[in-house]
Amino acid sequence: MNYELFDHWEKKIFLVDMTREPDYIFSEIAKNWLKKYIKQWKKIWILVNKKWYSGWIFCKKCWFVPKCDKCSVSISYHKVNDEKIWLCHICKTQYNFPTKCEHCWSNEILEFGIGTQQIAEIIQNEFDTKVEILESEKANSTNKIDKILSSNAQVFVWTSLLNTPIKWIDFDLIVFLNADLWLNIPDYSAAKNNFYFLYDTFTNHNCKIFVVQSFNTQNYSIRTACKLSKPLFEQQDLQFRKDWNYPPFTDICIILYKNEIEERLFNKVDKLYKELLYLKEKYQMNDLEIYSTPPLIYKIFGKYRYNIILKWKDLRNFMDIVYTKLKLNQNWFKIDRQAENLI
Numbered sequence: 001m002n003y004e005l006f007d008h009w010e011k012k013i014f015l016v017d018m019t020r021e022p023d024y025i026f027s028e029i030a031k032n033w034l035k036k037y038i039k040q041w042k043k044i045w046i047l048v049n050k051k052w053y054s055g056w057i058f059c060k061k062c063w064f065v066p067k068c069d070k071c072s073v074s075i076s077y078h079k080v081n082d083e084k085i086w087l088c089h090i091c092k093t094q095y096n097f098p099t100k101c102e103h104c105w106s107n108e109i110l111e112f113g114i115g116t117q118q119i120a121e122i123i124q125n126e127f128d129t130k131v132e133i134l135e136s137e138k139a140n141s142t143n144k145i146d147k148i149l150s151s152n153a154q155v156f157v158w159t160s161l162l163n164t165p166i167k168w169i170d171f172d173l174i175v176f177l178n179a180d181l182w183l184n185i186p187d188y189s190a191a192k193n194n195f196y197f198l199y200d201t202f203t204n205h206n207c208k209i210f211v212v213q214s215f216n217t218q219n220y221s222i223r224t225a226c227k228l229s230k231p232l233f234e235q236q237d238l239q240f241r242k243d244w245n246y247p248p249f250t251d252i253c254i255i256l257y258k259n260e261i262e263e264r265l266f267n268k269v270d271k272l273y274k275e276l277l278y279l280k281e282k283y284q285m286n287d288l289e290i291y292s293t294p295p296l297i298y299k300i301f302g303k304y305r306y307n308i309i310l311k312w313k314d315l316r317n318f319m320d321i322v323y324t325k326l327k328l329n330q331n332w333f334k335i336d337r338q339a340e341n342l343i
């Protein structure tokens with residue numbers, strides 16, 4: 001048995017360890033429930049992680065992945081009326097499918113990744129049932145959502161962006177294809193976001209069976225959500241923040257710098273970084289941590305971005321000094337003096 005059952009009387013949550021069956025998008029237990037419920041004409045919701053599903057392209061020879069010219073994200077595809085379009089999901093610039101790799105000129109360009117469309121096709125083929133896809137582009141109003149949901153389909157594939165309950169419909173089975181949505185984001189509030197993403201879905205929906213597929217089944221945000229225990233999560237999250245010295249046990253301040261010219265960005269960040277180190281020395285703030293790092297997405301809408309992160313148990317006085325001494329220009333820097341996340 002490759003799952004744990006969290007039995008809450010009227011709700012049953014099956015937590016599946018996908019590291020033990022990584023070759024297929026559906027676990028055995030998910031497949032069993034799907035088969036059984038499709039036969040019984042029940043309503044099923046497959047929840048797909050938006051970030052995870054989108055497909056991208058790469059060169060088979062040199063592994064080069066084409067990226068958006070304006071943003072440092074790979075271009076991904078969407079299907080609109082059976083036509084595939086390639087675009088940047090941040091700035092929506094459209095691209096043609098490359099015929100040659102711009103790096104090594106090979107013409108072996110492959111598509112990779114699994115989208116809601118492929119998931120719908122897999123379900124249609126394997127279980128012989130009608131599938132509807134709800135995506136933010138297609139389902140951006142309650143009317144449109146109502147229309148899609150009132151179709152005679154049994155299985156609905158949704159992206160997590162539509163994680164709001166629909167009052168008039170009860171699902172009999174909800175499958176999380178990948179419950180680790182937030183955990184891969186390098187951020188100390190990742191666990192909190194992940195917990196509420198799961199917990200809210202469990203508690204807001206009038207559904208009795210949940211299958212939760214995860215590659216991190218031991219993570220406390222997933223376990224406490226499956227236990228439906230907010231207090232237990234808060235307690236473990238506080239301990240985690242204490243152990244790793246994160247807020248509320250310390251202050252974190254993030255200075256974000258953006259520029260269209262990469263060299264200018266480096267010069268500015270480097271200058272400010274050195275000035276901060278100087279002030280740290282001068283005011284003998286020995287335990288103050290200062291480091292510079294690129295954010296999760298380095299370039300957005302043609303602008304390069306870089307962070308300087310300051311971490312100490314009380315940054316207020318030091319930041320006042322920084323403001324007066326360095327005369328930081330708010331047009332150039334975006335300063336978050338009590339950062340809730342590190343992205």
Ligand SMILES: [Zn+2]
Nearest residue numbers: 068071088091
């Ligand atoms: Zn872009």
Ligand SMILES: [Zn+2]
Nearest residue numbers: 059062101104
């Ligand atoms: Zn190549």
